[in-house]
Each structure stands twice: as structure tokens, then as C-alpha cells.
Amino acid sequence: DSTGARVGCGVLGKGKTGQCIGPAKGKKLQACITAYPGTISTVSGKVVVRFDEDTDDLTYEYKFRDLEASVVAGTHIHSGTACDDATLVGGHYWDKGPNGTIPDPWTAEYGAVYSTNAGGNGKGSFTINSGYGFEENDLHAVVLHDSTGARVGCGVLGKGKTGQCIGPAKGKKLQACITAYPGTISTVSGKVVVRFDEDTDDLTYEYKFRDLEASVVAGTHIHSGTACDDATLVGGHYWDKGPNGTIPDPWTAEYGAVYSTNAGGNGKGSFTINSGYGFEENDLHAVVLHDSTGARV
Secondary structure, three states, X not given: OOOOEEEXXXXXXXXXXXXOOOOOOOEEEEEEXXXXXXXXXXXXXXXXXXXXXXXXXXXXXXXXEOOXXXXXXXXXXXXXXXXXXXXXXXXXXOOOOOOOOOOOOOOHXXXXXXXXXXOOOEEEEEXXXXXXXXXXXXXXXXXXXXXXXXXXXXXXXEOOOOOOOOOOOOOEEEEEEEXXXXXXXXXXXXXXXXXXXXXXXXXXXXXXXXOOOOOOEEEEEEEOOXXXXXXXXXXXXXXXXXXXXXXXXXXXXXXXXXXXXXXXXXXXXXXXXXXXXXXXXXXXXXXXXXXXXXXXX
């Protein structure tokens, strides 16, 4: 959790974890992303926007390819409802309130950005509240900007499926169901999917957790141990320290190895790091969640 305490644990494996936790609450809209009208952008990808039915918070999940390498840039829902004419895409879409004073949430300040790796590909998510819910966002345009702010990608949100937007993801994945850390009374449940880039061994750590502390940012990591039924066998952070033991630990907040929860104690997101170990080396290793004190839960 946010103190670094361990609050959850699971063992990675090659099986499926679809039944770790129940289906996500709320509805979703999806869009296939292609070049912005009038550009020669090569981007492809998809966006899935999930809505919390109680709060109208939206979680914006993205998967993009063939963008600039190693950048952080903006991606937003826009007021327009078309992507075949640049004059119809419009600007950022949010409820400004009765007095027009509510600030634009579609900014880097509020986390409305995507990031790419050295290959120009990106996958991740963020959560904001635009003041508009599922029905209001249906059929609106989604826009990707490059690092200069220029628009390079566009898609229109809808209720259909986007499974064929882009080809199957490159690389392999490991998955773990998350339950209470051994010896604790934690109520956490969830799943972790770790995807590996076969060219670089970068790993993308995707998480979906429930029943944790509310509104915290805390650590979650792959550990050196290979069991979750005995706390003495879980071990510490698992990474290749190099021949001289000088490579720093990537499983830290500095490198983004954290999860975040909402006011209900639930969290969903992802981050990408390179631990020096790939698919085979990480297979059967333990995954650990910490609470805000640093305790393992």
C-alpha cells in the first residue's frame, strides 16, 4: 500500500485468471484509432473507456502502435462526433458547470496522457471525471496528440467491440490471481497480467485490485520467491542487478512500480519497466501488494 507494507500476493503462471475477480462495474465505450484526418500518421490502436455508474468517473484504457518513441503526450475525448473531417472533431469535451468555471480535466495535470516505449508503442490507462457519463460520451471522437501537441490519431467511441482494431500483441504474458498475503487478514482480491516485449524484455504490469485502502498510491512488484502460502518464501524484489550488482532496483515508485486506488479501495492500471528478466525467468514468481505503511497485504 502507500506506506510500502505488503498487502497482497499471487504467483505468476501461464494459465488464465479470468475468474480472479468478478466483472467490472459499469459500462464501456470503445474506439479504433487511425490517422487523424489530413495527416500521414501511421498510428493504429484502440481505446476502451469504462464508466463508474455511481460517480461517472471514467477509466480511459489505451493501446497504441507506431507513434513517436519514448514520449508522454495527450489523448482525450473531444466534443465532435466524426473523424473523417478535421473541422468536425472539436475540442476537449467536459461539463464546464453552470457558471463555466469547472477546469478542463483533459490535461497532463489530471493525468490525461499516454506514454510510449522505445518502439513507439504504448499501453496504459488513467481515470478522470469529465462530468459526462456513458450516454453523453457515446459517439464522441477520441484524439491522440504527438509531443508537439499536433493531432495524429482519431477514433469515434461506440458501444460495439474493437477486438480487430490492431493485431495480436507481440510477446508472451504471465498471470496471477491475487489473494491475502500469508499471515494477514487482508480482504484484497484481484489479478495481475504481465506482458513481455520479446525484443527488449520490457514488461508491462497490468493490475486490477479490489478491497484495498481507499485513495492511495502504493507498491506492487514481482518478488524473488515462488510461493504465496508461506511468508518466509516470498522473498524481495526480483531484478537482474548486473555482473557488478550495480543496476538499481526498478521495482520502486521512482520507476512507476505502483498501483493506485479510488475512494472505494479499488484500482486498475498498468506500468512498464525493465527488470532485466523476461518471460521464462519471471514464470512462477510471486507478485506482492503493499499497503500504505509498506506492509505486505
